[in-house]
Amino acid sequence: MLSRKERNKRATKLTRSAVKRYGELKNRKARPALNQLILSVLYHLASVRRATRALSELKRAFVDWNEVRVSHPAEVAAAVSSAPWALEAADRVVWLLKEVYELYNRTDLSFLxxxxxxxxxxCLESLPMVPRHLADEVLLLSLGVPVLPCSAASARMCYRLGLLENRRPTLKNKRLLESTFDEEYYxxxxxxxxxxxxxxxxxxxxLCRECPLKRNCQGAK
Ligand code: SF4
Structure with missing residues (x-):
């Protein structure tokens, strides 16, 4: 178990690395909830920058999300990229839009x-494709709720950094991470x-060699 001082040092280093790469994001314009949900699906398949570009490409290529919903995933993928991740992304996006439509009879989540x-x-977790951490991403990035999503990957990274005692994405670990970091940097x-x-x-x-946290990580190889 790390001392409080060491914990704070590692949390500060992580926060600095995040702010250096993405900025403080204080004045960012929140996206509509459905756009953010689709973007969050893409974040987990491609880099943040590539996912953001893919969202713009989808919005340019289709009239609206309803048109994406009724399109073949191969057509949706072709609007984004020829890379293999695009087909998986298109599959998930079309499937997600079908779930939204089936549950709410619309392709819009502005009521959230x-x-x-x-x-x-x-409401978000009622969609079979949306686990808790994905719902929390929409709450944080679209609705401005101060929650820090805790996926299996982020819990694993925080465990390797010594910020968590185990690698499970539990509610307890999520709350511990929320109390570790300043919410303005979530x-x-x-x-x-x-x-x-x-x-x-x-x-x-x-791939520790490429990780900006390798000097402060007890799990680095
Ligand atoms: S140094 Fe390696 S183990 Fe540690 S956080 Fe980075 S990628 Fe994960």
Missing amino acids: SDLTPTQARS PALHLFFCDYADKLCTTDEP
């Missing part, structure tokens, strides 16, 4: 902003986790 955070999370931290925890700090072979 009229609900309490708990109600909005519950958006930048979350994007950092999407890029580095998902893609570098992998289960079997973490």
